[in-house]
Amino acid sequence: MLETRKLDKSFGAIHVTRHVSLKLERGERRVILGPNGAGKTTLFNQLVGELAPSSGSIHLAGEDVTTLPVAKRVRRGLSRSYQKNTLFDGLTVGENLGLAAAVHTGHATRLWSDSLSKPEVREIVAEVAEQVMLLPYLDAKVSEISYGVRRQLEVGVALATRPLVLLMDEPTSGVGPEMAKGFHDLLNNLPRDLTMLIIEHDMDLAFDVADTITVLNYGEVVFDGLPEAARGSPMLKEIYLGSWEDA
Ligand SMILES: Nc1ncnc2c1ncn2[C@@H]1O[C@H](COP(=O)(O)OP(=O)(O)OP(=O)(O)O)[C@@H](O)[C@H]1O
Numbered sequence: 001m002l003e004t005r006k007l008d009k010s011f012g013a014i015h016v017t018r019h020v021s022l023k024l025e026r027g028e029r030r031v032i033l034g035p036n037g038a039g040k041t042t043l044f045n046q047l048v049g050e051l052a053p054s055s056g057s058i059h060l061a062g063e064d065v066t067t068l069p070v071a072k073r074v075r076r077g078l079s080r081s082y083q084k085n086t087l088f089d090g091l092t093v094g095e096n097l098g099l100a101a102a103v104h105t106g107h108a109t110r111l112w113s114d115s116l117s118k119p120e121v122r123e124i125v126a127e128v129a130e131q132v133m134l135l136p137y138l139d140a141k142v143s144e145i146s147y148g149v150r151r152q153l154e155v156g157v158a159l160a161t162r163p164l165v166l167l168m169d170e171p172t173s174g175v176g177p178e179m180a181k182g183f184h185d186l187l188n189n190l191p192r193d194l195t196m197l198i199i200e201h202d203m204d205l206a207f208d209v210a211d212t213i214t215v216l217n218y219g220e221v222v223f224d225g226l227p228e229a230a231r232g233s234p235m236l237k238e239i240y241l242g243s244w245e246d247a
Helices: 040-048 072-076 094-103 110-117 118-129 147-159 177-188 203-209 229-230 234-239
Strands: 003-009 014-024 029-033 055-060 077-083 165-169 195-200 214-215 220-225
Touching: 003 040, 003 118, 003 165, 003 195, 014 040, 029 040, 029 203, 040 077, 040 165, 040 195, 040 220, 094 110, 094 118, 094 147, 110 118, 118 147, 147 165, 147 177, 195 203, 203 229, 214 229, 214 234, 220 229, 220 234
Parallel strands: 029 195, 029 214, 077 165, 165 195
Antiparallel strands: 003 014, 003 055, 214 220
C-alpha cells in the first residue's frame, strides 16, 4: 500500500535518510522508532510530500508519488495527522471535521455553512467523530477543548479525507501517560483495513499499537520486524541507551 525504495536525503554534507526501503501492506500498522536525530521527521516529511528526497522513490497503492505535492497525495489517499495541522480555533470540532470532509468530497463552497449541510459531509462527520471518540465534543469550539482532545481531532481531520494510509508524527507527544493509553486504544479501534505509519520516539506506543516496527538510527533502517523481536534485541537496547528497559 505504501512503499519507499532506496530513499535518500542529504542536507549538504549531512546524510539524514540512508537507503530507506519500507513496504507496508494494506491494513498494516507500522511504527518507526528511533532516538533523537535519527531522521524520523525527515522521513515523514518526504512521505507526506513536504520534502523532496535526494534519490529513491515513494509509491502509494502501486503508483509512484515521489514528485506529487502534498495536496495531490492526500487526494490519492495519503493523509497525515501531526501537530502542525491547522485546526480552526474559532470553529467547532464538528465544523473542523466537516470542512475537511467537504474539501475531500468536492463539496467545499464559498459559503462553508452550505458545505457542512451536505448529507455526504454530515455522514463523514458522524462516522469520524465516532471513530475518534469526539461525539461529546462536536459542538465545542476548538479553542475550548483540551490538548488531548485536540490530538484526537487532528486524527479525525486526517480521517475525514477517507485515507488509505494515515501517517502520524508523534501523535501522543506532550500527552500524559493515561491519556496516551486512551489514544493507543483509539488507534487500535480504527478500521482494520486502514494502513498506518506512525513516527514515534516513545516505545510504549510502538508496543501497544504496532504490527511491525522499523527502527532508524543515523538515518538508516537498523531493525525491521515484529515488536516481540524488537523488545528482545540487545542492539536496540544499546541504541536507546537503556531507556528500552523502561518500556
Ligand atoms: N533542513 C535541514 N537542514 C540541515 N539538517 C537538517 C535539516 N532537517 C533535519 N536536519 C538534521 O537531520 C537530522 C535528523 O533530524 P530529524 O528531525 O529528521 O530527526 P528525528 O529522528 O525526527 O529527531 P527527533 O526525535 O529529535 O525529532 C538531525 O541531525 C537534524 O539536525
